[in-house]
Amino acid sequence: MWKLFIFICCINYQIVTSSLSEANSTTFDYKSEFEKFKNNNNRKYLRNNDEMRSFKAFEENYNFIEEHNQHYQEGQKSFRLKPNIFADMSTDGYLKGYLRLLKSNVEESADNIAEIVGSPLMTNVPESLDWRSKGFITPSYNQQTCGSCYAFSIAESIEGQVFKRTGKVLSLSEQQIVDCSVSHGNQGCVGGSLRNTLIYLQSTGGIMRADDYKYVAKKGKCQFVPDLSVVNVTSWAILPVHDEQAIQAAVTHIGPVAISINATPKTFQLYSDGIYDDASCSSASVNHAMLVIGFGKDYWILKNWWGARWGESGFMRIRKGVNMCGIANYAAYAIVFGFKIEGRNVESTKTKCTKDFWWAVVVLRLQLRWNPAAWHPTSVWPPFEAHPFHPILQLRQARIRIPKHLVPRVPEKWSMSIRHTPRRYRVRPSNSFPAPLQQPPPFLHSIQRLFRSQLISMLLL
Missing domain, CATH: 3.90.70.10 (Cysteine proteinases)
Structure with a gap:
């Protein structure tokens, strides 16, 4: 009976010894990996408590990385993890620091x-x-x-x-x-x-x-x-x-x-x-x-x-x-x-002056001919408030700036001084114009819709 008892004790001793050695080797692996991490990232700690806290976070993150990458090897994940520069940081430290x-x-x-x-x-x-x-x-x-x-x-x-x-x-x-x-x-x-x-x-x-x-x-x-x-x-x-x-x-x-x-x-x-x-x-x-x-x-x-x-x-x-x-x-x-x-x-803007672009300029000139007061030189440049259907207004809403040298200038025969400008078109302190008495003709709307997208595309490309 006593021989059986000694035999069981020997087996238990071998099991405990093997588990302890296995734990020691695992701890040694973590420490060696942590040393590699510190050398690769030039990491230094002022106090021993900081290093112990970082090592604990590193060990936790390393286990998490190994488990995740195992799922990656099995095809369950589409990305991998690694002990990068944040491997020694806890989640709270990472969130607060970066x-x-x-x-x-x-x-x-x-x-x-x-x-x-x-x-x-x-x-x-x-x-x-x-x-x-x-x-x-x-x-x-x-x-x-x-x-x-x-x-x-x-x-x-x-x-x-x-x-x-x-x-x-x-x-x-x-x-x-x-x-x-x-x-x-x-x-x-x-x-x-x-x-x-x-x-x-x-x-x-x-x-x-x-x-x-x-x-x-x-x-x-x-x-x-x-x-x-x-x-x-x-x-x-x-x-x-x-x-x-x-x-x-x-x-x-x-x-x-x-x-x-x-x-x-x-x-x-x-x-x-x-x-x-x-x-x-x-x-x-x-x-x-x-x-x-x-x-x-x-x-x-x-x-x-x-x-x-x-x-x-x-x-x-x-x-x-x-x-x-x-x-x-x-x-x-x-x-x-x-x-x-x-x-x-x-x-900043390189405009391609193609046929479509010049057709769009024609649209601007048609707007100018229909309502020249909207382009009066005393108004804000460009006078977006003057006309609800103005193509420049729509381009401005799209946050697109037209180079000034490509915007049609007011011809001399259409220029108007403040003295000859009708009161309803004069600039007010609020920099706003009253609504025009007449709206642009319907054909102008269709031309504008036809070329607006072309003009926006060319000014952005």
């Missing part, structure tokens, strides 16, 4: 909605597009511990427009936005919003080069110098909410577009590669800003500001068509009118 997109205090009714929907631009869209393949290659920026995603998104969106029109990459200052847009509702490195940033750039009118106003990842005193501004932002536009087709059209015909997104899930934090489609990523709220730089048949290509060690060298592919993570909740772009390349002023 996701600081704020809600704007400006009413949404004040937004400038872009009239892309319903125009020919919606149908003239390729199946896939990547602005990087066209030459728009910018560094993999790292916002670091400064919550400046809003500044990077808008600045690079403007850079994309400049590249589309000139073929050259002009690096703009994100630090200017961080320092100077506080007066318009942003809070520096604490956070900001895309809308506040656009309002600031429109009121300021310009943005400096990154070389003249370098990024330092902390809020400082505003040092904007108007004479060193290289891009003139005249207006901005917001794409329709939850309309991914409008985003696709804007990325194609305007350039990279800034978007807001929900980056809360742990899978977003530890994303490595593949098409991100985590069902737990809600579209109800957003807390981060990124840049749509292209798209494929079933995914968007986004650029992030967390360095090259996150995602696909700083980029991300995310499922298209389902408003994944609220990508279509708020998409915006600035409207650039002029900029400087190598000290030379460059016009």
Whole structure:
């Protein structure tokens, strides 16, 4: 009997010993991986408690990564995870340290909605597009511990427009936005919003080069110098909410577009590669800003500001068509009118003077002949309030600026001085005209409808 008892004790001892050695080897593996992580990311901790807390978070994240990637190997997931720069951060630390997109205090009714929907631009869209393949290659920026995603998104969106029109990459200052847009509702490195940033750039009118106003990842005193501004932002536009087709059209015909997104899930934090489609990523709220730089048949290509060690060298592919993570909740772009390349002023609009364009100019001249007082030189240029059917008014509603040298001038025989202008057409203090006594003839309406879409398309292309 006692021999049987000794035999059972020996077996139990071997089992306990093997389990302890297995646990020790597992702990050793975590520690070795953690050391690799610290060396690769140049991570140093001031106190032992901080390192112990980071190691615990790393161990938890590493287990989560291994489990997720196992599902990826089995074909249950379409993207992988890895121990990236956030692998030693808990979810709370990640949310508080990097996701600081704020809600704007400006009413949404004040937004400038872009009239892309319903125009020919919606149908003239390729199946896939990547602005990087066209030459728009910018560094993999790292916002670091400064919550400046809003500044990077808008600045690079403007850079994309400049590249589309000139073929050259002009690096703009994100630090200017961080320092100077506080007066318009942003809070520096604490956070900001895309809308506040656009309002600031429109009121300021310009943005400096990154070389003249370098990024330092902390809020400082505003040092904007108007004479060193290289891009003139005249207006901005917001794409329709939850309309991914409008985003696709804007990325194609305007350039990279800034978007807001929900980056809360742990899978977003530890994303490595593949098409991100985590069902737990809600579209109800957003807390981060990124840049749509292209798209494929079933995914968007986004650029992030967390360095090259996150995602696909700083980029991300995310499922298209389902408003994944609220990508279509708020998409915006600035409207650039002029900029400087190598000290030379460059016009922002390149208009193709085709037959259709000149027919559209004929429409403008017909409007001019029918109601010359609407083009009186004493009125606001262009006098949008003068005529409810004016094609210039409709183009302005679509946020399209016509170069002045292409707008028909008032012929000398039609020019009228203030003294000879009928009172009903004179400019009032409110800069508004009374309604004309007569409306344009019906044939003018049909001509206008026929060529309006042609004119909008050519001015944007």
